[in-house]
Amino acid sequence: MPSVSPTLSAAMSHVADSVTETMERILPRSDFAERKLFEAMRYGVLNGGKRLRPFLVLSSAQLFGVDEDCALRAAAALECVHCYSLVHDDLPAMDNSELRRGKPTVHIQYDEATAILAGDALLTIAFEILADPRTHEDPKVRCNLVAALARASGAKGMVGGQMLDLIAETTKLDIGAITRLQRMKTGELIACGTEMGGILGKASNQHLAALRAYAHDLGLAFQIIDDLLDAEGTAEETGKPVGRDEQAGKATFVTILGAERARSQAILLSEQAIGHLNVFEGRAKNLEDIAHFVVDRRT
């Protein structure tokens, strides 16, 4: 299995550091009695995540020569939404997870009410960031960013996927239903990353469609590998509890296809994703590399 190229690794670290700094700067602090809320928001986002979605925003935005500070703000907004979804997903009434990336989840570190509110506030601030003129001088672009993020993360996107995921615990889903579930739960927000880059760069419809198709395949490949890591990884490697899908009797790509076919499928999707980038005539190197990374990762 090829390992992550040093170039990609450096580029990802750079984006992860920059977007973390951007969130650090944008997220409010407070000296008032409610400071716990602000601390929990920071705790929920400043968690050493891979920042895959921000990397997609930056890499797509780069294709169109977008100013990096603008792209970082949009990426920070997207990451706030991703992190809020993890905070709520970990709640006792949802996945009931106590550990995330090797650290106590927000409701364990603080309490359940604080975790609910911190998630709500992270979702809210994402839209405040996008509507701010510092994210892009053209208000039409900013509105398009807001609309794209809301669509990807709402009832017909991520939140709908989370609902399906809960239903999957008690209902047997077939491969089509699981593909739809995963596309909604994780795929839409991943696709939103490349879409936001395109929106910031006022990309043509042809380029937007290519980015969307790429991200669609990438998102599914990403999820299949997530399922494989849950089935085969260890808590030390992944920084979160493993084997939970199987314990819950939940159908996943791995339980339906088996580990080997699931991995082949992920590799196929990754190659297919890269194919969609032809329209950029070799300029989308970061996006190509990330498609390899997504299937090679161990965490």
Place this chain on the structure above:
Amino acid sequence: MPSVSPTLSAAMSHVADSVTETMERILPRSDFAERKLFEAMRYGVLNGGKRLRPFLVLSSAQLFGVDEDCALRAAAALECVHCYSLVHDDLPAMDNSELRRGKPTVHIQYDEATAILAGDALLTIAFEILADPRTHEDPKVRCNLVAALARASGAKGMVGGQMLDLIAETTKLDIGAITRLQRMKTGELIACGTEMGGILGKASNQHLAALRAYAHDLGLAFQIIDDLLDAEGTAEETGKPVGRDEQAGKATFVTILGAERARSQAILLSEQAIGHLNVFEGRAKNLEDIAHFVVDRRT
């Protein structure tokens, strides 16, 4: 005590019906497995509420000749945020309320996970509605609406106020801290109603400031009466459990000022609110009437 004028009552009913219809039309439906999420979203908003915030949007927008359909969309977005906050506030980890407006709360009618997700989706769709060109043709106006709603409902507004409210259960707050709590928890979103009307109408800074000052006083008066209803009302009258603040040992305007002084204070604030409307030279009749209504209401 004066009763609600028939004119105001008719105007409020008209807005309540129109904004409910607008939400009915905008909120998505689904025939897929996740339909429970969509049903819970509808259940959370189509609940026979007074629609005070939408009324403020419509009444302010009217001052500037804003198209009613645009104002209704903005009002629907604001009401979605208000309703999401009630859904999350009622959760077991928060206020643990089983009854709202005489009906089971969302987590009782469905389940806790569905209530968390339905709240998340309602918050998200609010921003999708505002970013849509049908809400206003000028994208700058739409961005200003998104920013205003996010600020009013986020960590420095409503969500921060909810956090303070939880803290108030275990910490004794003085009248200043309670005023700040209530301003954040309910005042900011009420003020956002008049602000949105002004933004839609591209109001001058002078007019925006007057609307903000009006809504600030109105919001506090509203909250003081809420506390009075909790202390003195019955569950039949208010459609929700009463006496909960006292049971929880929570400091409120009523526990600190006593019922009589609290009511005088609300009436004073209501008159002060009306004073801010002088700049509209008698054209803000609805806003004047609502300031009377807020202190006269029984539910």
